[in-house]
Amino acid sequence: MGAKRKKSEEVGGDDEVGGGKKQILPSMIKNKEKRSAVHAKLKHQKKIEKRKKAKAREAAEKRALELGEEPPAKKIPHTIENTREFDETVCKPDDEELFAGNDADEFSSILNRKSDPKILITTCRFNSTRGPAFISELLSVIPNAHYYKRGTYDLKKIVEYAKKKDFTSLIVVHTNRREPDGLLIIGLPDGPTAHFKLSKLVLRKDVKNHGNPTSHIPELVLNNFTTRLGHRIGRMIQSLFPQAPNFGGRRVVTFHNQRDFIFFRHHRYIFESKESKQGDSKGNKDKDAKGEKSSQGKVVARLQECGPRFTLKLISLQHGTFDTKGGEYEWVHKPEMDTSRRRFFL
Amino acid sequence: MPRTSTLECPGCPPIRALTFDVLGLVKVTEARSKEGGIPKVVDRWGEPDSSKCILAASIDDRKSGPLLAIARKGGLIEILNPLNGHPCLSISNIIDNGPQPGDDAIVGLHLFKKQNLDLSSRSCTLLACTTKGNASMRSVELTSSHADSTSSVSSRTWNVCASGNILCSQVDGNENYALFGGKGVEVNVWDLEQGTKIWTAKSPPKNSLGLFTPTWFTSATFLSKDDHRKFVAGTNSHQVRLYDISAQRRPVISFDFRETPIKAVAEDQDGYTIYIGNGSGDLASVDMRTGKLLGCFLGKCSGSIRSIARHPELPVIASCGLDSYLRFWDIKTRKLLSAVCYQIIVMSNYLNLLFRSCYVVNFLC
Numbered sequence: 001m002g003a004k005r006k007k008s009e010e011v012g013g014d015d016e017v018g019g020g021k022k023q024i025l026p027s028m029i030k031n032k033e034k035r036s037a038v039h040a041k042l043k044h045q046k047k048i049e050k051r052k053k054a055k056a057r058e059a060a061e062k063r064a065l066e067l068g069e070e071p072p073a074k075k076i077p078h079t080i081e082n083t084r085e086f087d088e089t090v091c092k093p094d095d096e097e098l099f100a101g102n103d104a105d106e107f108s109s110i111l112n113r114k115s116d117p118k119i120l121i122t123t124c125r126f127n128s129t130r131g132p133a134f135i136s137e138l139l140s141v142i143p144n145a146h147y148y149k150r151g152t153y154d155l156k157k158i159v160e161y162a163k164k165k166d167f168t169s170l171i172v173v174h175t176n177r178r179e180p181d182g183l184l185i186i187g188l189p190d191g192p193t194a195h196f197k198l199s200k201l202v203l204r205k206d207v208k209n210h211g212n213p214t215s216h217i218p219e220l221v222l223n224n225f226t227t228r229l230g231h232r233i234g235r236m237i238q239s240l241f242p243q244a245p246n247f248g249g250r251r252v253v254t255f256h257n258q259r260d261f262i263f264f265r266h267h268r269y270i271f272e273s274k275e276s277k278q279g280d281s282k283g284n285k286d287k288d289a290k291g292e293k294s295s296q297g298k299v300v301a302r303l304q305e306c307g308p309r310f311t312l313k314l315i316s317l318q319h320g321t322f323d324t325k326g327g328e329y330e331w332v333h334k335p336e337m338d339t340s341r342r343r344f345f346l
Numbered sequence: 347m348p349r350t351s352t353l354e355c356p357g358c359p360p361i362r363a364l365t366f367d368v369l370g371l372v373k374v375t376e377a378r379s380k381e382g383g384i385p386k387v388v389d390r391w392g393e394p395d396s397s398k399c400i401l402a403a404s405i406d407d408r409k410s411g412p413l414l415a416i417a418r419k420g421g422l423i424e425i426l427n428p429l430n431g432h433p434c435l436s437i438s439n440i441i442d443n444g445p446q447p448g449d450d451a452i453v454g455l456h457l458f459k460k461q462n463l464d465l466s467s468r469s470c471t472l473l474a475c476t477t478k479g480n481a482s483m484r485s486v487e488l489t490s491s492h493a494d495s496t497s498s499v500s501s502r503t504w505n506v507c508a509s510g511n512i513l514c515s516q517v518d519g520n521e522n523y524a525l526f527g528g529k530g531v532e533v534n535v536w537d538l539e540q541g542t543k544i545w546t547a548k549s550p551p552k553n554s555l556g557l558f559t560p561t562w563f564t565s566a567t568f569l570s571k572d573d574h575r576k577f578v579a580g581t582n583s584h585q586v587r588l589y590d591i592s593a594q595r596r597p598v599i600s601f602d603f604r605e606t607p608i609k610a611v612a613e614d615q616d617g618y619t620i621y622i623g624n625g626s627g628d629l630a631s632v633d634m635r636t637g638k639l640l641g642c643f644l645g646k647c648s649g650s651i652r653s654i655a656r657h658p659e660l661p662v663i664a665s666c667g668l669d670s671y672l673r674f675w676d677i678k679t680r681k682l683l684s685a686v687c688y689q690i691i692v693m694s695n696y697l698n699l700l701f702r703s704c705y706v707v708n709f710l711c
Binding site for chain 2: 088089096097100101103104228319325326327328329330331332333334336337
């Protein structure tokens, strides 16, 4: 007791005397009241400084504008994506080995439009509640997809069956506790197997102001798949959709990768020009109307979300078809890879 | 301050490594400076072409006129000079009898190191084995001009297994014996001089539940250079087994390692340590006298390890695999020395080490 009091007194003394001499971290003070008081004082000081800086910045900008000069450059805040650790596997645009590898990989025949994708969707053995609803929505999102009930077939047998029937991909939706939580995409004939963790699923009926998708072939947007691994996954997702998007259908499916999470969104869009002089272009489906700009208005795109919304995270990528025991992995997540908050793999 | 903990990799001693990948390219990676050098890809031989994917390779590191043999898809075998990549010879059909079927790929290749004293016409001997079990040993002459010569001094073909696929084959240090094993094929050891099978393994008995795991060997290596009697084999069901020919047909020691198939095994020079790599990128070193795991090599390796090679002199091993990285590790501390990123999946990795003084040291995996 005595020692603690002495320490806090010492600290108090130091604070007054030292000033800038020795910085006492609030976490070093053992007394909670004293510690919280010091911490509050520190935060208050920081707040005042920040306000002063912001005011100075605004004043400088205003002054520069008044004087007609360039305002000082705006600083860019550091984000985790900005300060991402340098990854040498990021694909560069002039990499001929990448192109050669692309030609040689399993998706090249679909992506070169030599064959059309045909998807088989199935579930895990016990399927309930949200699973079937999700699958019916997936069937409407991905063109040329067929659903088969799982029964009690072995997954390896299902792979053989699908190969015989000329499917190009197999998707398995895994459910846990009545919620879909895993997605397995298996490329066929002997394509890679990607195992994703599925989360934050929002079905179409739960989306506010949702729209109903048409059956046109959608346009596909793949964002931010920069590394080798990301590129491969991007191509795998691309091979699920037919390669001839129907722009007249105004339907877009987006897979946006950020911090190793892949966000799936499905929208209907329409271009509108935002002024009153021109005729009503709201119902216009022409391609010309989109590019047409009158002198006064500008063209904006309105989006209406339709279809499910979910997030995927890659757990593992296996080299052959589904074979957990005997297979070899191209990429598997290991906890020792997570030592940096700024390291991402996709 | 950003919260990162990055491992600063100390550099490698001067080494040179050759790797072979699925696009048919041969890449040379070197760490040039004395200490703290970072290895970089210095050279690349061949054009990217997936129909010429390299399936197996072997090196002969003589001081005068070293040779490197690589086997490509489609049965083509090429012999190059490992110092500059110039091709010396290419053999299109190593199996004499019958046309080469498209799916009978070459799975193992070995270039014999026995010196031929006749310098005017150098010949080299190759042992190649295909997945269907056709092993062929052939001597070819190396003329100075790059000619597609199929003239052979002597050749012999025999079938190693009646059914099943061969997945691994190795030749021992004295080059008198060879072992073959694979899916549905128990490991068998052949005497190369006489061309007879001297020993076959027997699989372990059914376990307590009455279950019998089918035979599936994915990698094998002899334990030491001088002794052809002991070898280690890794199976598809993540088991590592030590066999001793002179003792018994069943494995002497066998233990499990993690959960994916053992894809690569390499021996150390002391004759009892081995390095194993499995299908999910775990690399470990094991003492085979007791079967105890000495330790794992931790270093963000996320892809299946396709092959491991040990430097003959420095305590360095290198591993490469499906995550397209070539990593150098220090044996004693089991730490990562450095990692080189390749642009494409590396199918197999054959390393050749070369010191500054141009003394070619071989290590092969």
